[in-house]
Amino acid sequence: MTSHPPQRSDLRTRPTPALLRAAVIGTAALMLALIAGRPELILAGAPMLVWALVALARRILRGEERTVVDPQLRVNRRSIEEGGTAAITVRTSPGVLMAATLPLPPHVDVAPRRGSLAGDGEVRLRVSAQRWGMISAGPVHVLVGDPLGAYRAQRSLPAAEVQVVPASTVLDAPVEVPTPIGVSGVHLSRRRGDGTALSEVRAFRPGDRLHRVNWRVTSRTRQLHTNATFTEQDTEVLIVTDTIADVAPAPWSPTDAPTSLDMTIRATSAIARHYLTAGDRVSVFDIGHLIGPVPPGSGPRQLRVLSAALSRASRDDSVHRSPRRLRSVRPGTLTVVCSPLLSKDTIAQIGVLVAHGADVIAVDTLPPSIGDVSVLRGKAMRIDGRISDRFWPEAWALRRLLRERTVRELREAGVPITAWEGPSSLAPVLLSLSAARSAPRRRRS
Incomplete structure (x- = not known):
């Protein structure tokens, strides 16, 4: 079975009230100027009509249709520490203006405070969490439009979950424990055995390892001596x-x-x-x-x-x-x-x-x-x-x-x-x- 590629989700843009007002007022002013014979009305309505025509011509010449790519939300880090920062990126079609805002959760700072604007279809928000737990960044309200402000659309994106783990505090404390109960580790045991901490120097016994022979004491006493050590255990x-x-x-x-x-x-x-x-x-x-x-x-x-x-x-x-x-x-x-x-x-x-x-x-x-x-x-x-x-x-x-x-x-x-x-x-x-x-x-x- 042939798998079809996923369809691109588009966001439908509509004319803004400013574009409609400019078109209506500009056209009405020109018609009144021709009917009433008052050329001064052309100076009042021509700029608005020209702006509306430029916005429409720009949309046609640039090949911009009524739709833009549906904004997508991405988070660079799903897990941060207390005081850490995660970047939330919202992207859509290039060449459009976009504004994104999100509600401020408790103990969370957002920068910029009231959202951000971008000219290339991308917005980056920084979320800083001051307390551990799961924070919900969103829902993110996205507003996209052309640079002239003639067409726009809006969409609410679902919230992004960010995990905030407790801060990695380093204890100013020793690692020794009173009763090591494991097999191997860094804690010294009271039981003698294989390890690196010296317990005593004693006479060599059958079964002792040769690499633990203390040659300095042996040469001085003319009798074979070995190093006894404490075992090192975990807990x-x-x-x-x-x-x-x-x-x-x-x-x-x-x-x-x-x-x-x-x-x-x-x-x-x-x-x-x-x-x-x-x-x-x-x-x-x-x-x-x-x-x-x-x-x-x-x-x-x-x-x-x-x-x-x-x-x-x-x-x-x-x-x-x-x-x-x-x-x-x-x-x-x-x-x-x-x-x-x-x-x-x-x-x-x-x-x-x-x-x-x-x-x-x-x-x-x-x-x-x-x-x-x-x-x-x-x-x-x-x-x-x-x-x-x-x-x-x-x-x-x-x-x-x-x-x-x-x-x-x-x-x-x-x-x-x-x-x-x-x-x-x-x-x-x-x-x-x-x-x-x-x-x-x-x-x-």
């Missing part, structure tokens, strides 16, 4: 995210202040990138339902899979679902819980992880403006320059005080807690994990 990193509720910052905070979900997503992305770069296996488990589970994996592919899963997280909390529960975890797994520590289900999940022998770190993602206790000392809350009479800040201040009890109990149970404040948030906690390993742990029988 498994589990990131537990709490997306049960998205806590917005205080009303007096800046408009670009992050919510608890923003902080959770950015912390998860930074931690995953940190350990995937070190060669570890990283997985994600979401107690809520906004992020799908990401199975363990390593390497650049796992980073792309995880970034895509984070960017697809929806902010729509209209559907209430029961929180997920992680049934088991491998002992020694480095587990990072990113949560505002407000849900009882999350606190219970941390207890289960500790009971199973995991090395747990809690990253507090509650916005710092939430629960400002200064309102309890008589500080007035101002919104838009006016003093608010609502008790919203007092209620959150009391809720934060109640939360401090939970934080204290978790720390007493050996779970280090740090507030997410950027790339350097995790460094002191990772360094203190070795001390947390000595805390008593309860295991299920």
